[in-house]
Amino acid sequence: MTRDQQEAKIDQRALELCVRCGTCRSVCPAFEVLGWESKNTRGRIMVAKALREGFPPDAGVLDSLNTCTTCGICAAKCPAGANPPSIVQEARRVLVGRGVMTAAQAGFRAKVAESANTFGELGDRLGWLSDREGLPDRADSVYFVGCLDSYRYPEVAARTFEILRRFGVSLLRDEKCCGSPLIRTGSPAETVMEENLRQIREMKAKTVITGCAGCYSTLKRDYPPEFEVVSVPEFLALHLSELDLKRLDMTVTYHDPCHLGRHAGIYDPPREVIRAICRLVEMKRSREEARCCGGGGGVRAGYPDLSLEIAKHRLQDVPDGVDAIVSCCPLCVRNLSDAGAGVEVIDLIDLVARALETA
Amino acid sequence: MDIIDRLRDIVGERATAAPAERLCYSSDASQVRGTPDYVVRPLSTAEVSAVVGLAAAEGVPITARGAGTGLAGGAVPLRGGIVLDLSGMNRILEMDLANLAVVVEPGVIQARLNERLRPFGFFFPPDPGSANFCTIGGLIANNGSGMRCVKYGTTRNYVLDLEVVLADGSVVRTGSRTLKSAAGYDLTRLFIGSEGTLGVVTGAVLRVMPLPKARRLVIASFSSAEEAGRAVARTFAAGIVPSACEILDRTTVAVLRRCEPSLKLPDGDVLLFEVDGSEGAVAEAAAEIAALCSSSSGAAAAASVAVVAGAEEMEEIWAARRLVGAAVSRLDPTKSRIYVGEDVGVPIKMIPALIREVAEISVRFGIPAMKYGHIGDGNLHVALFIDVLDEGEKARLAGAADAIHRAAIRLGGTVSSEHGIGAARSEYMAEQVGFVALSVMRAIKRALDPKGIMNPGKLGLDDGPAGVGGSGCGARADGTPGGKS
Ligand SMILES: Cc1cc2nc3c(=O)[nH]c(=O)nc-3n(C[C@H](O)[C@H](O)[C@H](O)COP(=O)(O)OP(=O)(O)OC[C@H]3O[C@@H](n4cnc5c(N)ncnc54)[C@H](O)[C@@H]3O)c2cc1C
Ligand code: SF4
Ligand code: SF4
Numbered sequence: 001m002t003r004d005q006q007e008a009k010i011d012q013r014a015l016e017l018c019v020r021c022g023t024c025r026s027v028c029p030a031f032e033v034l035g036w037e038s039k040n041t042r043g044r045i046m047v048a049k050a051l052r053e054g055f056p057p058d059a060g061v062l063d064s065l066n067t068c069t070t071c072g073i074c075a076a077k078c079p080a081g082a083n084p085p086s087i088v089q090e091a092r093r094v095l096v097g098r099g100v101m102t103a104a105q106a107g108f109r110a111k112v113a114e115s116a117n118t119f120g121e122l123g124d125r126l127g128w129l130s131d132r133e134g135l136p137d138r139a140d141s142v143y144f145v146g147c148l149d150s151y152r153y154p155e156v157a158a159r160t161f162e163i164l165r166r167f168g169v170s171l172l173r174d175e176k177c178c179g180s181p182l183i184r185t186g187s188p189a190e191t192v193m194e195e196n197l198r199q200i201r202e203m204k205a206k207t208v209i210t211g212c213a214g215c216y217s218t219l220k221r222d223y224p225p226e227f228e229v230v231s232v233p234e235f236l237a238l239h240l241s242e243l244d245l246k247r248l249d250m251t252v253t254y255h256d257p258c259h260l261g262r263h264a265g266i267y268d269p270p271r272e273v274i275r276a277i278c279r280l281v282e283m284k285r286s287r288e289e290a291r292c293c294g295g296g297g298g299v300r301a302g303y304p305d306l307s308l309e310i311a312k313h314r315l316q317d318v319p320d321g322v323d324a325i326v327s328c329c330p331l332c333v334r335n336l337s338d339a340g341a342g343v344e345v346i347d348l349i350d351l352v353a354r355a356l357e358t359a
Numbered sequence: 360m361d362i363i364d365r366l367r368d369i370v371g372e373r374a375t376a377a378p379a380e381r382l383c384y385s386s387d388a389s390q391v392r393g394t395p396d397y398v399v400r401p402l403s404t405a406e407v408s409a410v411v412g413l414a415a416a417e418g419v420p421i422t423a424r425g426a427g428t429g430l431a432g433g434a435v436p437l438r439g440g441i442v443l444d445l446s447g448m449n450r451i452l453e454m455d456l457a458n459l460a461v462v463v464e465p466g467v468i469q470a471r472l473n474e475r476l477r478p479f480g481f482f483f484p485p486d487p488g489s490a491n492f493c494t495i496g497g498l499i500a501n502n503g504s505g506m507r508c509v510k511y512g513t514t515r516n517y518v519l520d521l522e523v524v525l526a527d528g529s530v531v532r533t534g535s536r537t538l539k540s541a542a543g544y545d546l547t548r549l550f551i552g553s554e555g556t557l558g559v560v561t562g563a564v565l566r567v568m569p570l571p572k573a574r575r576l577v578i579a580s581f582s583s584a585e586e587a588g589r590a591v592a593r594t595f596a597a598g599i600v601p602s603a604c605e606i607l608d609r610t611t612v613a614v615l616r617r618c619e620p621s622l623k624l625p626d627g628d629v630l631l632f633e634v635d636g637s638e639g640a641v642a643e644a645a646a647e648i649a650a651l652c653s654s655s656s657g658a659a660a661a662a663s664v665a666v667v668a669g670a671e672e673m674e675e676i677w678a679a680r681r682l683v684g685a686a687v688s689r690l691d692p693t694k695s696r697i698y699v700g701e702d703v704g705v706p707i708k709m710i711p712a713l714i715r716e717v718a719e720i721s722v723r724f725g726i727p728a729m730k731y732g733h734i735g736d737g738n739l740h741v742a743l744f745i746d747v748l749d750e751g752e753k754a755r756l757a758g759a760a761d762a763i764h765r766a767a768i769r770l771g772g773t774v775s776s777e778h779g780i781g782a783a784r785s786e787y788m789a790e791q792v793g794f795v796a797l798s799v800m801r802a803i804k805r806a807l808d809p810k811g812i813m814n815p816g817k818l819g820l821d822d823g824p825a826g827v828g829g830s831g832c833g834a835r836a837d838g839t840p841g842g843k844s
Contacts, residue, residue, distance in 0.1 A: 016747050019696050020388045021685040022428040026468065026492040035400060035447050036380055037427065043383035050382055060379030079618065079682035080696070081689050 010048050010090045017082040018045045024074035024084065029292045030067045030299070033309045038064040041074040041084045048091040057100045065091050066102055067306060069299045070184055071258040071292035085297075092186025104302030105185045116176040116192055117147040125175060128154030129161065139170035141230075142205040144196075144219065146212035147177050148330035156330065159353045160211050160232055167239065169209060172199045178210075180218040185298040193223060200227060209235050211349060213257035213329035214296065217264060231260060233328050233348055237269035240276055245355040250323040251279040252351065255314070255336065256290035257329035270328050270348055277355045284317035291317060293327075295335035311339030318343070326351055362417060366399055366441070369409045373400040373447075384424065384442045389698055391432025391782045393816075395422070395442040402447050404522060404530060404561040411559060412528025414441055414812055422814045423555035425466065425497030428489045430698045431781025433501065433554045437816035443559060445496050451475055452562070459567055460519060460536055465496025465560045472565075481567040484511035487777070488681040496560050501779040502552035506677070509735035510602040510635075511568070513777065515551045522562035523550055526808040536564055549803070554779055555814040557807045571635035574602070575645040576673045579652040579661040580627035584608045584718075584730055586659055587628045588711040590652050591734050594632070595707055597651060599644060603633035604735025605680060610690070611731040611742075617689040619679045623672070625663045630734070631676065680731075687729060687744045694727075694744040699783065700760030704738040705772030716766040717741050724759035726752065738776035780818045788819030 024041035025031060031040035038047060038060060047064045051057060070085040078084070095101060101109075111120035126132070128150065143164050149157040161171065176196055179189030200208060210216050211232035220229040236243070254274060260266045267287045274280045285291055294300070294310025315336060318325060325345045327333050337345040366374035375381075376397050385394040396419075401407045414421040420440030427434050436442050449466035456479055463472065469490040472483050485498055487505035497503065499521070504513035520534035533546035550557060581587040587606055594601070607615065607629045615622055630652070634644040645666050652661040667673055687696040705713045714730065717739070721728040732740035741763055745752035764774045764787055774780070774787045789797050797819060804811075804820045815821060 012748065013693065016695050017688050017692065019685050019688075019698070020386060020427075021682075022388060022426050022489065022492045023682065023685070025426055025428075026470075035444075036375075037383040037398075037444070038377075038379045046383050046386070047379055055382065056378070058378060060377040064379050064383070079685040079689075081686070081692065 010052055010087060010094060012052065014083065014087055014090075015045060015049045015052070017080050018042065018078075018084075019080050020046075021079065023077055023079060027073045027077050029071060029073070029294065029310045029313065030069060030306060032313060033306055034067065039067050041068075044068055044088050044091075045082070045084060048087050051091060051094065057095050057098070062095070062100070062102050065095070066105070066185070066298060066302050068297050069258070069292045069294060069310065070297035072262040073258075073292070076262055076288060088297075089184060089186065094186075096186040101186070102302055104298055105187065107301065108181045108185055108298065109187050112177050112182055112189075112192060116195075117151060118177055118181045119147060119151055121151045123151070125150045126171070128157045129171070130158070135173075136170050138204050139168060140205060141167070141169045141207040141209055142200065142203055143169050143171050144178065144208050144210040144215055145171070145175060146210060146215040146330065148212060148334070150175070152334065153330050153347070156211065156347045156349055160349045163243070163349070163352065163356075164209060164235070170203065170205075172196065172203070174199065178215040178218045179222065180214040181298060181301075183218060183222055184296070189222075197223060197226075211328065211347070212331070213259035214331060217259035220264065231264075231266055231269070231328065233260075233270035233273055234266060236348070236352060237272045240273065243352070243356070245277055245352065248278045248351075248355055251281055251321065252324045252326045253281050253283050253319055253322045254286070255283060255293065255325055255327040255332055256287055257327055257332045258290070258292050258296060260328055261290055262288060270326070273348060273352065274326060277351055281319045281322055283319065293332040293335045294339075295331040300331065300335060307335060308339045311335045315339055315341055324351070362413070362419065363397060365413055366397055366410065369413070370399055370401055370406050373402070374398070384427070384444070385435065387424075387427040387429040387432060387434045389430050389432040389435070389781065389783050391435045391437070393432075393435045393437040394439060395436040396439045397441045398444060399441055400444045400447050404524065407443065407445075407524045407559055407561050408528045408530055410441065410443060411524050411526065415527050415810060418810055418812065420812050420815050421559075423496070423500065423559045425494030425500070426468070426489075426492050428493045429497060429501065429781060430701060430778040431501075431775065431783040433779050433781035433814070433817060434497075435782065437782055440812070445559070445561075446494055448561065449494075454479070455536070456481060456567070458536055461565050461567055463495055463563055463565060465494060465499070465563065467495045469493055469495060469498060476567055477570070480570050482570050483517060483565055483567050485514045485517060488684060490681065495563060495565070499551055499560055499563060500554050501777070504733075504777045506603040506605060506680070506733060507633075508733055508738075508777070509604050510600050515548060517566045518547055518551055518563055519566050520564040521547055521550055521560055523558040524561055525558045526810065526813050530561070531558075534564070552779075554781060554817055556804060556817055556820055557813060571602070573638045573641045574633055574635045574670070574673060575641045576667040576676065577630075577632040577634070577645050577648045577652070577664065578625065578667065579630045579632070579649070579664045580625035581630070581661055582627060584628040584714045585711045587630050588714050588734065589659060590630060590655070590661065591710060592708055593655070594648055594651055595735075597647070599647060599651075601632045601644070601648065601735060602635040603631065604733070605631040606731060606734040606739070607631065607680070607683070608730040610727070610729040611683055614686050614690055614729065615679050615683055618683070618686050619675065622676060622679055624676075625665070627662050631680070633673075683731060684740060684742055687742055693746050695747050696742050696744050697747070697756060699756065700743060700763035701740050702738070702775045702778040703741065703763055703767035703772060704736070704776030705767055705770045707735075707737050709770045709772065710734060710737060710739070713739055713767065713770055713772070716770075717763060720759055720762045720766065724755045724762070726755055726759045728759075733776070736776070737772065782817055785817060785819040
């Protein structure tokens with residue numbers, strides 16, 4: 001029996017932690033845009049609770065649960081210690097198990113099943129890699145590229161690997177989607193996860209390095225704790241002195257990806273790397289208080305208008321006079337630039353590559 | 360044409376009858392439940408007026424709602440009908456600081472207003488624990504207040520003029536922008552605290568105050584909550600008026616430490632006194648309070664007294680204090696705070712007696728109680744917490760809440776100091792205000808809302824059975840839409 005078929009129920013204790021105080025109303029980015037009570041954290045928990053008691057899962061229920069970006073700011077602010085994104089994810093899983101899902105959720109399932117990536121791309125996942133020779137079959141550390149950088153930002157993948165390679169980091173030969181889009185939207189991801197895990201084991205890798213906040217979160221939380229997971233900014237910060245970066249005459253701001261910041265507590269390493277290269281001015285709300293880009297939790301695929309509107313709200317936090325917005329997640333980069341940032345939105349690795357080029 | 364279609368004619372997509380939405384508007388932060396048939400999110404007075412007009416024509420109940428953080432079921436549509444969610448009307452329309460006034464829509468969040476005022480050196484004093492998420496409309500309708508009430512009073516003291524949509528859809532202005540006015544009945548005050556039973560507030564002119572130049576916090580700990588209560592009475596008797604005076608019993612202190620391990624709070628039952636004003640005056644007042652707390656003899660003396668002057672440290676303590684009520688489960692995740700019997704108040708002299716009675720009730724019913732609150736104005740928040748999966752505890756909870764309410768009335772106090780009556784406490788209205796006063800209120804209600812469509816079932820105003828909701832525990836908990844409850 002797959003996890004999909006198990007008759008899952010949302011943990012009642014987890015639900016009862018919510019006392020409906022409303023604190024989360026003031027922070028939920030989706031609610032800020034949509035305004036309906038069912039589109040805020042408290043409403044989603046009420047919906048999850050009602051589902052447990054037999055409430056029919058109609059379109060309104062699906063929209064309530066699936067407009068959550070899993071940004072986690074509600075969990076950080078909840079005085080009662082509730083964990084709403086995990087409740088939302090559980091509720092999605094229960095419904096998917098019953099065959100109730102949105103077209104976007106079904107789309108992720110079909111695409112990953114057919115192509116092992118979230119785009120349904122059938123092309124070579126390592127298409128960005130010019131020089132495949134000499135990739136060791138075994139390595140202490142491997143670079144986990146992720147679907148987005150593999151297919152949408154191949155130059156970011158290439159730049160990242162160019163640096164990592166210098167430190168003896170290798171690649172999985174046949175990397176699959178990490179499973180994040182499936183897990184966040186309530187679907188089982190064992191097939192791709194097991195395939196990744198098999199390769200990581202075969203390579204005898206002790207460390208997996210990734211430049212995508214979503215992959216990071218998933219590798220860290222949803223895979224067995226057999227290997228260490230390191231984010232690219234952490235890796236870069238650790239090796240700063242060996243990189244010989246030149247200073248650039250520019251001012252940037254940094255957007256904390258939810259899954260790197262609030263979910264994993266990685267705030268300082270990217271800032272350390274940026275400060276080694278150029279001036280950093282913080283966004284109006286940053287670190288623990290950072291607002292979501294609107295891309296996560298399946299929202300970009302399922303509710304593109306909402307997703308862009310959340311990104312536009314986030315862009316209001318960008319300080320005046322910066323030359324670029326830097327982030328450490330391809331989904332954040334993509335969503336913020338699609339929302340019309342007005343300045344370029346780049347991955348941290350792009351900034352590092354420029355500082356290396358000048359060298 | 361169906362009512363939903365006519366609502367859509369008025370507000371477009373901002374009206375719904377979708378089951379999931381009706382479910383999510385079936386409660387606030389209390390235990391009261393009632394499912395609306397329609398939810399409407401108006402953005403202007405004209406829209407509110409048209410919706411209320413439609414409700415009046417059709418005889419459909421209409422319940423105003425701000426952020427739904429109320430603790431008495433005030434925003435819960437007990438008889439179904441339309442819920443009017445005003446949180447989208449959230450513009451600050453005018454900053455008229457020369458007249459010490461601001462003009463706001465009802466959905467403005469208290470803390471957003473204060474963020475706008477701060478750079479100009481002003482503030483809107485009513486400062487509830489929910490300041491970061493409750494609306495001005497909700498505060499007006501409940502006459503809400505908070506930590507600084509002891510010096511600055513309640514919302515009532517800061518409303519100069521209201522725009523109200525009456526039960527037939529007509530629009531009235533109740534006051535003027537002047538700081539005083541002697542023209543007829545005080546309609547402004549009539550609507551303040553009326554909990555949406557007389558009309559819908561669509562705009563307000565609020566009075567603001569200059570921010571004090573300095574603040575100090577005195578933290579004193581005592582061997583018992585009762586002793587802490589006595590120290591409060593002594594302080595007031597000495598003629599000192601702090602800007603805030605809060606009690607945190609030892610359970611509350613433990614919860615606060617869980618939430619914010621860095622907080623520097625002493626052991627024991629703790630009092631927080633805040634004083635504000637000029638530098639010299641606050642230093643003097645803080646020293647005086649500290650001396651008063653430590654000078655008594657024996658058990659009455661404070662075990663420790665400290666004075667905090669750092670703005671950041673003070674704000675950290677207040678921020679944690681604001682949300683402590685909802686945080687009980689940090690101590691034990693199997694326990695949830697249930698907001699019942701949570702808002703009693705007594706004359707300051709009676710506080711030690713109230714604390715004693717609450718402790719007794721807690722033991723008698725076997726329900727643990729955390730005690731904290733605005734003790735400086737006699738308001739004690741009692742946080743009863745239970746395992747909600749335990750039916751026995753649930754049943755005992757209702758008894759404990761009722762006993763607390765009756766104790767407050769017996770001690771010459773009130774069943775609600777600031778959270779309102781709503782449905783959760785309506786059964787106490789006759790006892791609380793007296794039959795004659797309640798009859799006057801009912802007459803006013805009939806005059807302004809002859810069809811009884813404005814938030815029916817609240818405040819004990821209905822001539823029918825007074826006890827809807829009771830202690831707040833017995834009310835419907837099914838939460839499933841299914842029309843009128
Ligand atoms: C953690 C927590 C701490 C709290 N601390 C405090 C505190 O310290 N002090 C305090 O006073 N309260 C406190 N409260 C209670 C609550 O926040 C207040 O009662 C607040 O004023 C409610 O505002 P709201 O916008 O949520 O109103 P709602 O709950 O939506 O509505 C409250 C009442 O106002 C009516 N209403 C709302 N808007 C309008 C309008 N525009 N016109 C007419 N009627 C309207 C509703 O019909 C209802 O009767 C706390 C609540 C929580 C959850
Ligand atoms: S902040 Fe926490 S307890 Fe309060 S309504 Fe949101 S999830 Fe529930
Ligand atoms: S995780 Fe983010 S989007 Fe989801 S409910 Fe919480 S605050 Fe809203």
